[in-house]
Amino acid sequence: MDPIIGTYDCKVDAKGRLMIPVSLKKQLSDSIKEGFVLKRSVFQKCLELYPMSEWNAEVQKINKLNRYVKKNNDFIRLFMAGVRMIEIDDAGRLLVPKDLALLANISKDVVLSSAVSYIEVWDKTLYEQSISASAEDFSSLAEEVMGGIDIE
DSSP states (O other): OOOBOOEEEEEBOTTSEEEOOHHHHHHTHHHHTTOEEEEEOSSSSSEEEEEHHHHHHHHHHHHTSOTTSHHHHHHHHHHHTTOEEEOOOTTSEEEOOHHHHHHTTOSSEEEEEEOBSSEEEEEHHHHHHHHHHHHTTHHHHHHHHHTTOOOO
């Protein structure tokens, strides 16, 4: 799958439906038939929307964990907690389940942000706070994470 590109401001309607922007929908066109998985993020107060092919790759990694190690079993349980299969309807909307919306403080204004192979679904205020807090340290983080990589 090609990387997902972009950050999009969206709104959730009173029924919890989120309209996918047209340009994002075009990028996801191959994945729409297969469906998606929506889950809470491990590190952030947001949700993660995985195209099914990307979700299957994640699950393959997790399936390699030895379930007779308690820490692994606990991780799997927490990682899978609240996971939902999601479809985008003919109108280009997806339904954000109420329990997941509550976990991520999602009510009306939402940001969909590319995380390369999946999409982060953020409450707009929390997203802006996260970006502004991270912006100050971005150059140091970039050097630490990417500075040792030799590009051919």
